[in-house]
Amino acid sequence: MxxxxxxxxxxxTPVDPRVLEEMLPYFSLKFGNAASRTHAFGWEAEEATDIAREQIAALIGAHPHEIVFTSGATEAVNLAIKGIIENFSGAKKHIITVATEHKAVLDTCKALEKNGHPVTYLPVNTDGSIDLNVLENAITSNTALISVMYANNETGYVMPIREISDIAKKHHILLMTDASQAVGKIPVNVQLDGIDLMTFSAHKLYGPKGVGALYVRKKNPSVSLIAQIDGGGHERNMRSGTLNVPGIVGFGKACEICQNExxxxxxxxxxxxxxxxxxxxxxxxxxxxxxxxxxxxxxxxxxxxxxxxxxxxxxxxxxxxxxxxxxxxxxxxxxxxxxxxxxxxxxxxxxxxxxxxxxxxxxxxxxxxxxxxxxxxxxxxxxxxxxxxxxxx
Ligand SMILES: Cc1ncc(COP(=O)(O)O)c(C=O)c1O
Structure with missing residues (x-):
């Protein structure tokens, strides 16, 4: 031992050897920029990221076009929460989240609070659960987003996301979930669970570090957000920057393995x-x-x-x-x-x-x-x- x-x-998690094998050619042999449209190197890289998008989307019941690649869950959380709130130009919008969220969510909310957006941090019970009546009562006419993590990184507590989604839908509020600890470990399906935005990360599911994704719902409702990184307009203008092709290929393979195993x-x-x-x-x-x-x-x-x-x-x-x-x-x-x-x-x-x-x-x-x-x-x-x-x- x-x-x-x-x-x-x-x-x-360590990178699964099957994931590493899939990634290796994309460092020096198939090194193209996925945004290069004029030659085979670019097409090859783009095709690889398209396949990964499909593998990742399949694991969470999404459409490949609903996946936005980021550098990890922290960046995806920042993009989701800030991007949604900034989309309500001028208005000071209210966010509801939970005291036991990961710092990525809590500190993002704190940053928005400094800019005058009110945030409610729901308390939890001794078992890690939240009182759904307290959640519903916290909703105001100004609430724009409910952000509740799928599973807690310290305790492993799994939130009743479907029930939370029912409440969010009843009040026409978007639901975002940080599912970094859940995706690839337990079944997560953005359609069945009624999730509008979801963040997750490759390195939690036997993929490489430094790559993650934000799921952004395209239909019923179509969710739009303001980019937090400006540049070449990659990822349908939601996240600029040359794609990390080997990382994304690994992320895709890791999701495929999780789906099967x-x-x-x-x-x-x-x-x-x-x-x-x-x-x-x-x-x-x-x-x-x-x-x-x-x-x-x-x-x-x-x-x-x-x-x-x-x-x-x-x-x-x-x-x-x-x-x-x-x-x-x-x-x-x-x-x-x-x-x-x-x-x-x-x-x-x-x-x-x-x-x-x-x-x-x-x-x-x-x-x-x-x-x-x-x-x-x-x-x-x-x-x-x-x-x-x-x-x-
Ligand atoms: C619940 C949760 N959210 C977000 C993150 C941040 O993920 P990343 O390391 O990909 O930025 C982590 C990982 O530490 C996590 O456990």
């Missing part, structure tokens, strides 16, 4: 996750956050451990295991996770809470090893707490 065991698939992979990972949880829960005083089975990603768990020293646990397990406390973007700060805080966890417990996320290349023996290493550390910490630094006998 290769150590440390990777248990942080929600932060990023997602359901069986999800079942396998849910079994591994359940096995991991049951081994640890046997120790008592361990709590799963956002544990509701109908509302969780199959491959992730967020666990609070009582009676341990969280900082020491990370340090002591680091040669064996790679897991995290919250999102990768916020893991450098010592601030307790705002997601868990919003769910009502006390700061002290947040400090002892970790997310473990499994993926395509996780094996049963790796997960068993992880459970064993963590169990031993938890026992050791609790023993030290009760009896001082004497070995467990």
């Amino acid at each position: 290769k150590l440390p065991v990777y248990l942080d698939y929600n932060a990023t 997602m359901l069986s992979e999800g079942k396998r990972l849910a079994n591994l996750r359940d096995m991991f949880e049951s081994k640890l829960l046997a120790l008592n005083d361990i709590h799963i956050n956002a544990a509701e089975n109908n509302h969780r990603l199959p491959h992730a768990t967020n666990l609070s451990f009582q009676g341990i020293d969280g900082e020491k646990m990370i340090f002591e397990t680091s040669s064996d295991l790679a897991f995290s406390r919250s999102s990768a973007c916020t893991s450098a700060t010592l601030e307790p996770s705002y997601v868990l805080k919003a769910m009502g966890l006390a700061d002290e417990l947040i400090h002892n809470t970790f997310r473990f996320s499994f993926g395509r290349f996780s094996t049963e023996s790796e997960v068993e090893h992880a459970a064993e290493v963590i169990s031993n550390i938890v026992k050791q910490h609790r023993h030290e707490r009760n009896f001082g630094h004497h070995p467990i006998v």
Whole structure:
């Protein structure tokens, strides 16, 4: 077994070798600019991005022309939210979002707030859910956008997007969802789910880093937005800049693989996750956050451990295991996770809470090893707490 065991698939995933193979020719052999219309190099690159567009659209039930390529989910979120709000020229439009969204959404909303656009940050319940009545009551005649993530990156909590969409539709408000953690992991269908704008990222689904997409609905309703990057008018004037052809080819292949393997992979990972949880829960005083089975990603768990020293646990397990406390973007700060805080966890417990996320290349023996290493550390910490630094006998 290769150590440390990777248990942080929600932060990023390795590129699947099948994806890499597909990408390689597009670096130096088929290096054309997809916007070059006058020669075969350009046509070849454009054709490759068209195929990727189809593969990506197929995974989410969209039309290929509804896909706008970006540098990742963060850029796609910025384009979606700012692009929609700026489209209402002059008016100060209201946005509704949730306290547990990724920083990409929260900080984009904060930037708009500074420009005078009111934003409502909905609270969450202890399980990570939102109260749909509170959502509906937050809607005003000025509300332009509801932005609710599909699945949470820290807890794996899956939002009831269809129900949220029903509310948005009833009030003729656009629904945007950051589905970075859901696409390729669980079935997401923009038609069935009634989504108007959706963001996702290749590196979360075994594709390369630095490429993502924004789904923009073309019909019922036709959504328009203001570009945030101006230039050559690529991506139907929504996002200028030469396309990252190898990245996009990889993104497409990664989506195709997810479409074929997602359901069986999800079942396998849910079994591994359940096995991991049951081994640890046997120790008592361990709590799963956002544990509701109908509302969780199959491959992730967020666990609070009582009676341990969280900082020491990370340090002591680091040669064996790679897991995290919250999102990768916020893991450098010592601030307790705002997601868990919003769910009502006390700061002290947040400090002892970790997310473990499994993926395509996780094996049963790796997960068993992880459970064993963590169990031993938890026992050791609790023993030290009760009896001082004497070995467990
Ligand atoms: C829920 C969520 N949204 C957005 C992002 C940002 O994605 P990217 O790294 O592609 O900008 C991430 C990844 O960290 C995420 O987990």
